[in-house]
Amino acid sequence: MSYAAIETAAEGLGLMVMGAEHIADAPPDAPATRILLGTGPAFWDILRQAPEGRDGAPDPVDRYSTRVMTALASRFGATADFPFGGPPYAPFIAWARASGRAWPSPTGMLVHDTAGLMISYRGALTLPGHIPVPAALGQSPCLTCPDQPCATACPVGALSADRPYDVPACHGFLDSEAGQDCLTRGCIARRACPVSQAFGRDPAQSAHHMAAFHPT
16 A cells, blocks of 8 residues: 555545644554545535435535545555544544644634645545655645735634634624625635635535535
């Protein structure tokens, strides 16, 4: 098995490697490597053609992720963990930060080096042994973002690194006429991130997640 083989297999499923690490607290006699997978730019098109995207049943994203990542784990001799299906929930935020490719942003959400605030983990593969993985970037893109537009993009100031996410304010805005932009195109703060803008997520994917967060 190799990192490149996993990366290629994931891309064919609309997924992308969003981080990897040699697990620091693994037993000395059982080293392990964790590879985090998330949605890539092609994810939504691939999902729409998959059985889960066409059957009209609830939770197509989670069901697709479970099916294809379980198959990947079997193929590569790994175990699969998911950020859904709990409680208890696997500590994906801690794993993301440990990968060296995700950091806290001015919004309080994690920012990813290539996905920006469109970061979306769908699962993790844990493989036996220390598999060679690329070196992480090591620096948040926010440090070289002079304007940090995400910090002021939310019309109701629901997002901040200095205080908890104001969920009621967010839902209240989404109930308004002005909030339809966020509902149909995705969170305006996420879209304000320059890295997010270059990532190429399908707006329909963001709208799907917004509808799950704020049913109308």
